[in-house]
Amino acid sequence: MAVATIRTNLDARQLTGRHAWRASVALLSLLAIFLPGAAAADGSYKLFDVRSAFVHQVDGVYYLNARVDYTLTDGALRGLQNGVTMAMEVQLEVNHVRRFLPDNTVHTLRQRYELSYQPLSQRYLLRNLNSETQETFSTVDSAIRSMGVIDELPVLDAALLDADKRYEIRVRAQLDVRSVSGPIRLLLGWLADWRLKSDWYTWSLGP
Amino acid sequence: MVTRTVRRFLITALAVAGVLLLVTSLVLLSRTMENSAEFSRLQLLIVSINAIGVVVLTALIIGHLFRMVREFRRRLPGTRLKGRMVFMFVTLSVLPVFVVYWFSVQFLNRGIDSYFNVDVSRGMESALKLSRTTLDMRLYEFRSRTEAMASELETADEAEIFSLLDALRRDSGAVELTLLGANNRIVATSSEYPATVVPMRASEEILLQTRQGDSYIAMDPLAAGGFQVRAAVPLAVRSAGQEQRLLHALYPMAERLSDLAGEVQGAYTQYREIAWLRAPLKQSFMLTLSLVLLLSLLAAVWGAFFFARRLVAPIQALADGTRAVAKGDFDTRLPIPARDEIGFLVNSFNDMTRRLAEARELAVRSQHAVESQRASLAVILARLSTGVIALEPDFSIRNANQAAGAILDVDLGGHEGGTFDALSAGNPLVEQFVQACRAHLDAGDSEWREQIVLRAEVGQRVLMCACTTLPMEGDVAAGYVLVFDDITALLQAQRDAAWGEVARRLAHEIKNPLTPIQLSAERLRNRYLDKMNDTDARFLERATRTIVGQVEAMKDMVNAFSEYARAPDMDITRFDLNILIAEVAELYKGTGQGVDFVMSLDRTMPPVLADAGRVRQVLHNLLRNAMEATQGQDDAYVEVTTELSSDGGADVFHVIVEDNGPGFHMPARDQVFDPYVTTKPKGTGLGLAIVKKLVEEHGGKVEAENHAGGGARVEFTLPVVQGARGRQGAGRRGEGGQAPGIQRERA
Numbered sequence: 001m002a003v004a005t006i007r008t009n010l011d012a013r014q015l016t017g018r019h020a021w022r023a024s025v026a027l028l029s030l031l032a033i034f035l036p037g038a039a040a041a042d043g044s045y046k047l048f049d050v051r052s053a054f055v056h057q058v059d060g061v062y063y064l065n066a067r068v069d070y071t072l073t074d075g076a077l078r079g080l081q082n083g084v085t086m087a088m089e090v091q092l093e094v095n096h097v098r099r100f101l102p103d104n105t106v107h108t109l110r111q112r113y114e115l116s117y118q119p120l121s122q123r124y125l126l127r128n129l130n131s132e133t134q135e136t137f138s139t140v141d142s143a144i145r146s147m148g149v150i151d152e153l154p155v156l157d158a159a160l161l162d163a164d165k166r167y168e169i170r171v172r173a174q175l176d177v178r179s180v181s182g183p184i185r186l187l188l189g190w191l192a193d194w195r196l197k198s199d200w201y202t203w204s205l206g207p
Numbered sequence: 208m209v210t211r212t213v214r215r216f217l218i219t220a221l222a223v224a225g226v227l228l229l230v231t232s233l234v235l236l237s238r239t240m241e242n243s244a245e246f247s248r249l250q251l252l253i254v255s256i257n258a259i260g261v262v263v264l265t266a267l268i269i270g271h272l273f274r275m276v277r278e279f280r281r282r283l284p285g286t287r288l289k290g291r292m293v294f295m296f297v298t299l300s301v302l303p304v305f306v307v308y309w310f311s312v313q314f315l316n317r318g319i320d321s322y323f324n325v326d327v328s329r330g331m332e333s334a335l336k337l338s339r340t341t342l343d344m345r346l347y348e349f350r351s352r353t354e355a356m357a358s359e360l361e362t363a364d365e366a367e368i369f370s371l372l373d374a375l376r377r378d379s380g381a382v383e384l385t386l387l388g389a390n391n392r393i394v395a396t397s398s399e400y401p402a403t404v405v406p407m408r409a410s411e412e413i414l415l416q417t418r419q420g421d422s423y424i425a426m427d428p429l430a431a432g433g434f435q436v437r438a439a440v441p442l443a444v445r446s447a448g449q450e451q452r453l454l455h456a457l458y459p460m461a462e463r464l465s466d467l468a469g470e471v472q473g474a475y476t477q478y479r480e481i482a483w484l485r486a487p488l489k490q491s492f493m494l495t496l497s498l499v500l501l502l503s504l505l506a507a508v509w510g511a512f513f514f515a516r517r518l519v520a521p522i523q524a525l526a527d528g529t530r531a532v533a534k535g536d537f538d539t540r541l542p543i544p545a546r547d548e549i550g551f552l553v554n555s556f557n558d559m560t561r562r563l564a565e566a567r568e569l570a571v572r573s574q575h576a577v578e579s580q581r582a583s584l585a586v587i588l589a590r591l592s593t594g595v596i597a598l599e600p601d602f603s604i605r606n607a608n609q610a611a612g613a614i615l616d617v618d619l620g621g622h623e624g625g626t627f628d629a630l631s632a633g634n635p636l637v638e639q640f641v642q643a644c645r646a647h648l649d650a651g652d653s654e655w656r657e658q659i660v661l662r663a664e665v666g667q668r669v670l671m672c673a674c675t676t677l678p679m680e681g682d683v684a685a686g687y688v689l690v691f692d693d694i695t696a697l698l699q700a701q702r703d704a705a706w707g708e709v710a711r712r713l714a715h716e717i718k719n720p721l722t723p724i725q726l727s728a729e730r731l732r733n734r735y736l737d738k739m740n741d742t743d744a745r746f747l748e749r750a751t752r753t754i755v756g757q758v759e760a761m762k763d764m765v766n767a768f769s770e771y772a773r774a775p776d777m778d779i780t781r782f783d784l785n786i787l788i789a790e791v792a793e794l795y796k797g798t799g800q801g802v803d804f805v806m807s808l809d810r811t812m813p814p815v816l817a818d819a820g821r822v823r824q825v826l827h828n829l830l831r832n833a834m835e836a837t838q839g840q841d842d843a844y845v846e847v848t849t850e851l852s853s854d855g856g857a858d859v860f861h862v863i864v865e866d867n868g869p870g871f872h873m874p875a876r877d878q879v880f881d882p883y884v885t886t887k888p889k890g891t892g893l894g895l896a897i898v899k900k901l902v903e904e905h906g907g908k909v910e911a912e913n914h915a916g917g918g919a920r921v922e923f924t925l926p927v928v929q930g931a932r933g934r935q936g937a938g939r940r941g942e943g944g945q946a947p948g949i950q951r952e953r954a
Contacts (some may be wrong), residue, residue, distance in 0.1 A: 120426070
């Protein structure tokens with residue numbers, strides 16, 4: 001996006017004379033520097049999948065029920081086995097759908113998990129960072145499976161929504177590399193094993 | 208000016224900011240070397256700084272490269288020097304930086320690898336195994352304790368379960384004991400904190416494992432730190448239809464053991480993480496170091512361009528200034544860049560151009576002065592009556608004035624640049640002059656003066672010639688200057704004056720005794736004639752007559768001499784020269800000598816301003832000479848011609864009297880006009896002398912020569928006075944349309 005903005009602002013066709021080539025050179029340099037990162041951000045592996053999701057209202061509160069399949073790459077699994085703590089994030093957005101204007105995001109929620117390996121007990125620790133609860137599992141699959149089950153998670157106060165308007169709710173899951181420890185943080189953005197996310201799972205709410 | 212200042216300020220600010228960023232990144236990098244945690248925190252900042260710097264510097268360098276290529280193609284002065292300086296600077300900076308980079312890479316690789324040696328790794332594994340063994344023993348104990356409690360519960364009555372469970376929890380040291388039924392239903396529970404803690408249910412994993420009849424034991428970390436042991440043991444079903452029950456127990460881990468276990472696990476986890484991240488860590492270090500290297504290199508290259516440009520700029524200005532000076536622009540002034548050697552050079556250049564400008568101005572002034580002097584000299588020479596000829600060292604004519612051509616009767620304008628000897632071609636008179644001069648020049652006389660007599664067919668001309676050698680240029684003379692004047696008239700005037708004095712004295716000395724002689728002779732005859740016999744009387748008579756006759760003749764001669772020497776006042780009047788000529792000629796037409804008179808008179812001539820009596824005398828003498836010269840010839844004729852012409856810029860009347868007689872028989876042309884020189888038997892020799900004297904009294908000139916076909920030709924000129932010219936136009940207008948031109952009459 002940043003590159004696109006720069007490209008728009010420095011459109012070589014709008015430049016004249018001898019400044020054109022300078023702008024071109026600067027643009028190429030910027031592209032050479034940032035294009036790999038930008039391409040990596042757009043070219044993530046779709047190994048996460050939101051299989052189902054829905055909300056239902058109980059006593060003025062919307063509750064989310066979702067099933068997410070998390071598939072970790074070998075590199076991510078090796079990192080997990082070697083002590084790298086992985087942070088998963090389930091993002092939920094409630095957008096007001098407007099006919100002639102861009103959609104307006106009225107509510108967002110981030111449900112964050114942290115998965116780590118405990119070498120002493122040889123078990124996997126799954127922590128729910130939102131509820132501050134944790135649970136251990138003997139296998140990584142059981143931990144991931146447990147993480148993929150979201151039952152009755154209160155996400156939204158119904159009073160924030162207008163019953164006459166149409167809303168769109170979407171959910172996706174991704175590996176949050178921001179919480180990864182420092183030295184690898186920059187490199188993780190360049191490594192395909194750690195660029196894991198799902199597509200948006202979207203459904204409508206309202207009339 | 209303001210824009211330039213702002214631009215310079217911005218460039219300086221950017222350069223300072225860039226240098227600060229570079230230094231900052233290097234400082235941060237050095238800090239990360241000391242602490243890897245700092246590296247984790249600052250890596251993004253370092254990379255960002257360097258990335259920005261790389262982009263900016265790359266753009267600047269490419270701009271400089273394009274500019275240099277453009278200047279090179281345009282062959283601007285100083286481009287090659289700038290290229291060499293850039294190459295030198297880059298080479299000097301790149302080589303050391305690469306050496307430092309190579310050593311840094313080696314240090315990083317070996318330093319990081321040394322952290323993960325085999326002994327440390329093995330020690331960490333051993334510590335973990337030891338901890339694990341210790342904990343396993345503890346877990347085994349907890350499991351046994353739980354299984355024992357489960358056995359007691361199997362046999363207990365339903366009513367005693369609650370109390371038994373509570374007693375077992377206190378005895379076993381568990382913090383929570385829960386008896387779970389089918390579907391994970393809580394049958395009974397006992398907790399150390401019943402008011403605050405909700406009883407734990409069995410997880411899916413526990414249920415799955417216990418359903419198979421196995422006990423479950425695990426150590427779970429606590430959110431607040433430390434560990435707890437979770438155990439689950441299925442109870443045996445003693446009768447059919449009895450539900451499957453499960454004892455779920457939570458035991459606290461001893462604080463000391465929990466802390467030690469936590470430390471071991473934390474250290475091991477951190478070590479494994481770092482070990483696993485070793486390669487990416489090295490890559491990160493390498494990437495950062497490479498970026499810093501790249502930034503340093505680009506900064507060095509840009510600095511090379513920048514300083515080369517700064518250094519070459521004054522030299523380029525000097526080259527441009529030199530070109531301008533070479534093209535003659537001495538007003539070029541260069542700005543002084545700094546107070547260094549280049550500034551001193553530029554200052555010297557400015558001083559040199561200023562001096563050159565002053566010298567050129569001085570030279571122009573001198574040239575103007577020389578040209579002015581030359582023009583003045585040319586005017587003076589042109590108006591000078593003395594002839595001047597300047598000769599080159601090789602005797603070619605450099606220049607000559609108008610008087611020289613007039614004296615030599617040669618058009619010297621066409622001979623400038625030609626040889627001096629070429630003047631004599633076809634001109635015997637000039638040939639004598641050239642030979643006389645060359646005799647001195649060839650002899651190497653530096654200064655000489657000589658009176659040169661040029662002999663013509665009739666008469667001679669006398670030139671007073673002086674020569675000076677121009678100042679020497681080395682060993683060779685710069686040239687020669689010939690100065691000469693026609694002193695023929697001067698000599699003639701001196702001679703005339705001498706003759707006049709002679710004539711006056713003769714008249715005075717001779718005339719006085721003549722009268723007594725004559726009177727004495729007459730008295731002798733009167734006294735003795737009657738007293739002598741006839742013979743003596745006849746003798747006396749004859750003798751006294753002879754004496755008286757000769758005395759009379761002598762008187763006439765003396766009177767003639769007296770007339771020649773006499774110089775009465777001139778009576779200047781204005782009259783028509785043609786009319787006067789016609790009147791005088793008319794007197795000779797009626798003499799009956801059979802001489803034809805041809806009158807070629809210019810009727811357009813203006814009236815002449817002269818002494819009419821003297822001019823009449825001149826015409827009488829000339830016509831009488833012509834008549835006497837042609838006396839006895841059958842086809843004799845006398846032709847009188849008048850015309851008006853310019854002589855040296857001044858108008859003069861020309862009167863020419865020609866005849867077809869025998870001509871002059873004089874050895875020298877000018878001797879024709881000498882007194883007492885005559886070839887006629889009865890001539891006194893004063894006729895032409897008087898003519899010359901009268902003409903020169905009017906400011907005119909007279910020349911005599913012989914025709915090539917025979918006969919004499921005498922021409923005299925009278926100057927046209929300016930007042931006469933004014934009346935000339937009036938006279939012509941008064942003639943009422945009479946056609947101008949020469950009318951020819953035959954009398």
